[in-house]
Amino acid sequence: MRMKKLIGVLTVAVLSVNLLAGCGAGSVQGAAAGNSVQGTVSTDGSTSMEKVIGALGEAFEQNNGGMSFTYNPTGSGTGIQAVMEGRCDIGLSSRSLKDEEKAQGLTETVLAYDGIAVIVNPENPVTDFDIETIAKIYTGEITDWKDISGSTGEIVLVGREAGSGTRDGFETITGTQDICKYRQELTSTGDVIATVAGNPNAIGYASLASVSDSVKAVPVNGVSPSEETVKDGSYIVQRSFVLVTKSGQQLSDAAQKFFDYCISADAQTIISGAGVVPAN
Amino acid sequence: MKKFSKKNCFEGMVQGIFLLLGLVTVGCVLLVTIYLVIAGIPAIRKIGFIEFLFGRTWESTSAEPSYGILPFILTSIYGTAGAVAIGVPIGFLTAVCLAKTAPKGVRKIVESAVSLLAGIPSVVYGLTGMLVLVPGIRRLFHVPDGASLLAAVIVLAVMILPSIIKVSVTALDAVPKEYEDASLALGATPIETYFRVSVPAARSGIAAAVVLGIGRAVGEAMAVMMVSGNVANMPGLIQSVRFLTTAVASEMSYASGLQRQALFSIALVLFLFIMLINASMNFFLKGRKEE
Numbered sequence: 001m002r003m004k005k006l007i008g009v010l011t012v013a014v015l016s017v018n019l020l021a022g023c024g025a026g027s028v029q030g031a032a033a034g035n036s037v038q039g040t041v042s043t044d045g046s047t048s049m050e051k052v053i054g055a056l057g058e059a060f061e062q063n064n065g066g067m068s069f070t071y072n073p074t075g076s077g078t079g080i081q082a083v084m085e086g087r088c089d090i091g092l093s094s095r096s097l098k099d100e101e102k103a104q105g106l107t108e109t110v111l112a113y114d115g116i117a118v119i120v121n122p123e124n125p126v127t128d129f130d131i132e133t134i135a136k137i138y139t140g141e142i143t144d145w146k147d148i149s150g151s152t153g154e155i156v157l158v159g160r161e162a163g164s165g166t167r168d169g170f171e172t173i174t175g176t177q178d179i180c181k182y183r184q185e186l187t188s189t190g191d192v193i194a195t196v197a198g199n200p201n202a203i204g205y206a207s208l209a210s211v212s213d214s215v216k217a218v219p220v221n222g223v224s225p226s227e228e229t230v231k232d233g234s235y236i237v238q239r240s241f242v243l244v245t246k247s248g249q250q251l252s253d254a255a256q257k258f259f260d261y262c263i264s265a266d267a268q269t270i271i272s273g274a275g276v277v278p279a280n
Numbered sequence: 281m282k283k284f285s286k287k288n289c290f291e292g293m294v295q296g297i298f299l300l301l302g303l304v305t306v307g308c309v310l311l312v313t314i315y316l317v318i319a320g321i322p323a324i325r326k327i328g329f330i331e332f333l334f335g336r337t338w339e340s341t342s343a344e345p346s347y348g349i350l351p352f353i354l355t356s357i358y359g360t361a362g363a364v365a366i367g368v369p370i371g372f373l374t375a376v377c378l379a380k381t382a383p384k385g386v387r388k389i390v391e392s393a394v395s396l397l398a399g400i401p402s403v404v405y406g407l408t409g410m411l412v413l414v415p416g417i418r419r420l421f422h423v424p425d426g427a428s429l430l431a432a433v434i435v436l437a438v439m440i441l442p443s444i445i446k447v448s449v450t451a452l453d454a455v456p457k458e459y460e461d462a463s464l465a466l467g468a469t470p471i472e473t474y475f476r477v478s479v480p481a482a483r484s485g486i487a488a489a490v491v492l493g494i495g496r497a498v499g500e501a502m503a504v505m506m507v508s509g510n511v512a513n514m515p516g517l518i519q520s521v522r523f524l525t526t527a528v529a530s531e532m533s534y535a536s537g538l539q540r541q542a543l544f545s546i547a548l549v550l551f552l553f554i555m556l557i558n559a560s561m562n563f564f565l566k567g568r569k570e571e
Contacts, residue, residue, distance in 0.1 A: 047534060073536065154424035161510065162341040163534030178342035183425050183520050184509040187530045191410075191506065198415050201424050 038066040039254035045072075045079020045092030048165030049241050052112060052274035053092055059270050060261050067254055080106065083244050089255035091244035094169065108242040111262055112276040115208035115230035115238040116170050117217040119193065123200045125150045128219050131236060135174045137203060140181040145201060158184045158195050158204035169239050170205045205237075209275040230277050241276060313551070320548030323347070323541035332545065338512035338522075340531060340539040347542045349527065349549065355515040356524040356553070359429060359504070360497040363436035367497075368490055370437075371444030375486075378445070379452035380474045391449075398442035406506030409435045414507055421518060427509035429521045435503050440493035447492055451485020452478055484564050491561040498553055501525035524550045 041060075043053060050073055057069035074082070076093040080101060083091035097108045118134060120126055126149035136142045137155055146152040159182045160167035166189070171177045186192050189210045196204040197214040204215075208225050211217050217225050220237050229235035243262060245251065251259060261267055263280050271278040324332050327347045335348015374394075378387050409431055417426035455478045463473040479486070501523070509520025510530055522530070528543050528550070535543055 047536075156425040161530045161534075162339075163531055163539070165534075178339065182511050184427050185511050185520075185522075185530070187505065187510070187533075194410060195414075195427070198411060199418065199425060 039252060040068045040070060041090070041252075041255045041258040042070045042088040043072070043079075043090045043092055044074055044082040044088035045244070046076040046094040046165075046241070047073045047163070048094040048114065048168055049092045049111075050165065052241060052271055052276055055270050055274045056262055056267055057258075059267070060258055063261075064257065067257075069258065080244055083246060086246075089251060090259060093242050093244050094165070094239055095172070096240055096242060097244065105247050107245050107247045109245070109259075109263065110240045110242050110279040112241045112271050112274075112278050113230045113238050114165075114169055114241055114276045115225055115227075115235060116166060116173070116205050117208045117211045117225045118203065118205050118220060118237060119196050119211060119215040119217050120203050121196055121198075121200045122214070122216045123151075124216065126218055128222055130221050131174060134220070134237075135176050138171075138174060138176045138180045151200075153201040156183045156199055156202040157181060158186065158192055158202050160189075160192065160205075161185045161187050166205065166207050170237070173237050173239060207275045208238075208277070209272070227277050231279070240279070316544065316548045316551050319541070319544035321545075323538060323545040324548075326538060327542065327545075332542075333549070336514065338527070340535070340542065345539065347538075349524070349546055351512050351514050352522055352524045352527045352546065353549065355429065355508075355521040356498060356550075358515045359432050359436060359508075359521075359523060360494055362429070362433035363440055363497045364490065364494055366433065366437035367440045367444060367493060371441050371489070371493070372448060372486065374441075375445050375448030375452060375489075376474055376479065379449045380478065381470070394442050394445050397438070398446070402439065402500060402503040403506075405435050405439055406503035409503065409507040417518075423518050425509070425520070427507055427520055428518045429508065429515055430517050431507040432504040432521070432523070435507055436497045436500060439500060439503060440496050443496055444489045444493045447489035448482070448486045451482035451489065454485065455481045487564040488561055491557055491564060495554060495557045495561070498550070498557065499525060501529045505529060524553070 053071055057071060061067055061069050076095055079091040080093055082088045097106055138157060144154055159180060184195060189206045192204045192206050193215055196202040223229050223235045225235045230238045268278040332347060334350050335346060336350050337346045337348050339346050378390055413431050413434060414426035417431055459477050459481055460473050463477045504523050505526040510522050510526055511520040512522045513519050515521050524546055528547050532543055
């Protein structure tokens, strides 16, 4: 009998604590809403930035109850256009703004740098590429390693599938859009690295953060890829991920809060987690 | 009387539940079919039926995209045919051996090995192919890269073995012993008996096994994606190729607009292939019943 009573009391206690906790959460949410930061942040633009902006948006929503975050993957050009026409709060572009775009009243804030490493098999004696050579290799103008390094053998071009952000970035930087003569189109960075690691004549590209010791990241124009060389701009196979806003125009409270969050110190680990080099 | 009707009521209820559960499956099939047709038709209409099915270039993301899936269709057909050409003789003879000639102990060991082979996830086949088979083909044929139709064919051949062996063994086991006894009594050797009497008697079951294998080979995506190179070339044995399944799987994650719709259309074509294969399997199984 006593036991039963005890259980009953305990149950009531647990329940009431739960209730209180529920109340607490409710009141915090209420306060947040009262603080007028409830609202939506709309972003629009680069498909390559999907991973990083998705991670940021998710974390932002989690930290700020009542806020909602939307991302429309349309492409950098469309995103820039959308900001200009006021169809979204923040535009996302995986290239720096052109001067005429800046002249039209847009401001860019670099969020992160996406460094793309050009990788070969560790057995490959090649020590350096210049960017024209890379373009020539990928367009099929140079087909044998003997024209580049000490080794011989037909070059095996490994790349990513159509639509991949890394492929888009690599082809844009090297100026080889739609003319790369791939031998293999793989669907993940891991597959590219494993394939290059398994074939002495292969060359591939992968986002800098995921390159491992099983492949050799080749210096381009004499600069080895690393977080520092990407950040200071000396390693050139890279592009910036930028947030595009209208100059001199106040963002909505919600959008401003998201913008501040993106360039805050807290967000940097999330940005690195998405495989790119944070700019701030 | 009352008790009796209660029982009736219970029976009816249980039967109703069973019927409902049965309809869940039918509902799923209908849902998939209707969705695929609705999602797959628009792109075919936009691109043009002939251009879609018989176009030789697939450049879904270039500035002037072209959506021709003939390379994928041919690759799927060649790949499956190759896998069947290698897998069926091995599987069929293994089945005859297991069902007729093998000692009990051997049969037990081989059968458990076959079951194990059936249980290996396709991504493991793909990984093994990528790390062992692809470099192996490169060295053996002295080609720059081993990721090719040939690698996919070999992986698929191994993957369809378990279904061919299992179904064929069941069919061979089901042949009445009297047939074989009669043949042996007439002076035929055991091998003559197996191939002239048992196998013909089990032929519809064996045919069903082959069709089941074809179905598995056509529908496999993960393993072939890892060994075939995935470039939309017209098929060649040592050429990097893309199958119907991998065409859908590899681009789906980033696709948008017409490209995405076209992927659904590829899925629809694949679905029609599978329907055709299932229909022919039903035909064979029905043949067996009538015998």
